[in-house]
Amino acid sequence: MTSDTTPAHERDTPRGRPRDAARDRALLDATVVLLTERGYGALTTAAVAAAAGVSTATLYRRWRSKEDLVAAAAMLCGQEFSEAVDTGTLEGDLRTVLRGKAAFLTGTGGRLLRALLGEAAHNATLADALATAFTVPMHERVSQVMRRAVDRGEIPPVDQPELVADLVMGPMISRWLLVARMPEDSDAVHARHTADELLPFLLRALGTASDRSPGTVPDTRR
Numbered sequence: 001m002t003s004d005t006t007p008a009h010e011r012d013t014p015r016g017r018p019r020d021a022a023r024d025r026a027l028l029d030a031t032v033v034l035l036t037e038r039g040y041g042a043l044t045t046a047a048v049a050a051a052a053g054v055s056t057a058t059l060y061r062r063w064r065s066k067e068d069l070v071a072a073a074a075m076l077c078g079q080e081f082s083e084a085v086d087t088g089t090l091e092g093d094l095r096t097v098l099r100g101k102a103a104f105l106t107g108t109g110g111r112l113l114r115a116l117l118g119e120a121a122h123n124a125t126l127a128d129a130l131a132t133a134f135t136v137p138m139h140e141r142v143s144q145v146m147r148r149a150v151d152r153g154e155i156p157p158v159d160q161p162e163l164v165a166d167l168v169m170g171p172m173i174s175r176w177l178l179v180a181r182m183p184e185d186s187d188a189v190h191a192r193h194t195a196d197e198l199l200p201f202l203l204r205a206l207g208t209a210s211d212r213s214p215g216t217v218p219d220t221r222r
Contacts, residue, residue, distance in 0.1 A: 071129035078133030090149035098195035
């Protein structure tokens with residue numbers, strides 16, 4: 001007796017003509033747009049299919065339910081968060097992560113999160129999708145930054161790097177997703193400014209210091 005080791009997503013894919021990747025992307029893009037405009041409760045697969053210019057049968061050949069479709073759209077948005085780069089210093093690495101997160105939350109990713117956070121509180125499928133698309137990658141990215149800083153001798157080993165990731169995400173989510181926002185709050189320069197304001201506090205929490213005092217922000221117009 002042999003066991004089937006084929007991945008589940010491949011077993012679920014019908015044999016025959018390969019899927020059209022352009023249609024997949026059109027459906028996911030339409031999902032993000034409609035989700036951020038209408039919210040999860042008012043989103044329908046029929047509206048998504050119509051916006052993408054395909055039939056509902058085409059949609060259901062790819063995703064079995066609205067939940068699965070939205071989970072896939074969340075993964076797509078999660079890919080927009082740029083990869084961390086090695087700047088050579090802890091301060092530079094954390095600045096890059098903070099600025100990237102700020103830009104992400106003030107863009108499409110933030111709008112999608114705002115549309116799903118309430119629903120995810122009582123929908124396990126969506127909660128898992130958000131964790132996979134956003135929380136886990138951020139924890140991994142910050143852990144990588146911490147490991148590099150330890151290897152350079154900038155900080156002692158960090159026992160719980162996931163808590164540092166929470167310190168990165170928490171203020172950002174509070175700033176842009178949980179409080180009333182003025183129109184200019186979405187401006188890219190303002191997002192960078194806020195990220196740079198948070199950086200000295202995060203460095204102090206790690207037992208090191210920035211070359212600036214908390215509240216002193218570099219010129220981000222360059």
